[in-house]
Amino acid sequence: MRSGIPSINLPAQPEKPVPDTSTSAEGLQAVLDNLDALVYVSDFETHELLYMNAYGRRIWGSIDGRKCWQALQDSDGPCSFCTNDLLVADDGTANAPHVWEFQNQLDQRWYQCRDQAIQWTDGRLARLEIATDITERKNMELALHEAHERARAAAFEDELTRLRNRRAFFEFGNQLLSRALRQQSPMALIMMDLDHFKQVNDTHGHEAGDEVLRKVSSTLGENIRDYDILARMGGEEFALLLPETTEQEALDTAHRLLSALTSLTVGYRGCAIQISASFGITSLGRQDQRLEDLLHRADRALYRSKELGRCQVNLDAPL
Numbered sequence: 626m627r628s629g630i631p632s633i634n635l636p637a638q639p640e641k642p643v644p645d646t647s648t649s650a651e652g653l654q655a656v657l658d659n660l661d662a663l664v665y666v667s668d669f670e671t672h673e674l675l676y677m678n679a680y681g682r683r684i685w686g687s688i689d690g691r692k693c694w695q696a697l698q699d700s701d702g703p704c705s706f707c708t709n710d711l712l713v714a715d716d717g718t719a720n721a722p723h724v725w726e727f728q729n730q731l732d733q734r735w736y737q738c739r740d741q742a743i744q745w746t747d748g749r750l751a752r753l754e755i756a757t758d759i760t761e762r763k764n765m766e767l768a769l770h771e772a773h774e775r776a777r778a779a780a781f782e783d784e785l786t787r788l789r790n791r792r793a794f795f796e797f798g799n800q801l802l803s804r805a806l807r808q809q810s811p812m813a814l815i816m817m818d819l820d821h822f823k824q825v826n827d828t829h830g831h832e833a834g835d836e837v838l839r840k841v842s843s844t845l846g847e848n849i850r851d852y853d854i855l856a857r858m859g860g861e862e863f864a865l866l867l868p869e870t871t872e873q874e875a876l877d878t879a880h881r882l883l884s885a886l887t888s889l890t891v892g893y894r895g896c897a898i899q900i901s902a903s904f905g906i907t908s909l910g911r912q913d914q915r916l917e918d919l920l921h922r923a924d925r926a927l928y929r930s931k932e933l934g935r936c937q938v939n940l941d942a943p944l
């Protein structure tokens with residue numbers, strides 16, 4: 626029966642004997658020198674290079690009596706990250722191969738290294754390393770990691786002002802609250818809302834309003850401590866959580882911030898925009914368990930500031 630595969634007739638070739646190099650030194654040399662990976666052997670104690678295949682010699686040059694740290698890393702002594710200690714057990718027997726990833730200092734490429742202790746041809750203990758270039762994969766991993774970190778940071782950042790956003794306020798605020806409760810240390814919260822901000826938008830336009838929000842944010846940021854949590858909670862409302870801060874210190878801070886904001890002039894397309902803000906303050910009370918307890922009181926104090934004519938600071942103390 627005919628199969629569906631067309632057959633071709635090749636002219637008869639005279640049979641040539643193929644030399645069996647599969648186990649000869651020549652054959653092994655050909656394999657090692659065509660390998661797409663670095664293979665080297667060095668003396669376990671002196672670090673002198675005993676062998677390096679063509680892949681390695683192309684990148685790091687010939688062995689020439691050099692030590693592995695001279696040829697491969699161009700360093701002044703044995704590498705601080707040398708893995709030799711991991712390759713031999715306390716009783717002198719060889720451990721399982723140690724596999725790790727590492728960026729070479731000379732060519733800056735990433736390698737996955739597979740290290741093991743072996744007995745060299747003259748009987749001495751040696752280190753065998755086989756290293757494959759994983760730079761492309763590593764760069765992709767690093768790019769992914771960076772993108773992930775950026776996305777994470779963006780999820781906690783207010784896009785317009787670069788301050789922390791509401792989500793970040795609760796995330797970090799709850800951590801600070803837990804610590805304050807545990808250590809029974811003082812803490813205060815200031816809520817702040819710009820006055821008649823709608824008029825800024827209506828008079829100068831939304832972009833001018835955005836510029837005011839940015840300038841207000843940087844002014845607030847310049848007037849607080851590194852460990853205070855400042856966040857834009859939405860619109861023209863800001864929250865400032867002050868760890869290790871008493872009620873009186875929070876009052877002083879709020880007055881200082883109010884003064885900084887009322888002295889601020891925001892320039893926008895030839896216009897000088899002046900602003901003011903209302904503040905509400907509270908401090909951590911004995912019965913408080915949640916951030917919302919403080920937010921509720923600070924909001925009430927802020928509302929009072931608005932009701933009493935704006936551009937002022939009011940306090941709602943805990944029971």
Ligand SMILES: Nc1nc2c(ncn2[C@@H]2O[C@H](COP(=O)(O)OP(=O)(O)OP(=O)(O)O)[C@@H](O)[C@H]2O)c(=O)[nH]1
Pocket residue numbers: 785818819820821822823824826830831832833834835838859860861931935
């Ligand atoms: N430019 C700009 N405006 C915003 C943004 N978010 C909220 N707003 C505006 O902020 C204004 C808030 O107005 P209101 O809630 O009436 O408050 P207000 O005018 O500040 O009045 P009081 O708070 O009572 O003093 C509105 O006009 C919103 O459109 C923003 O990201 N950019």
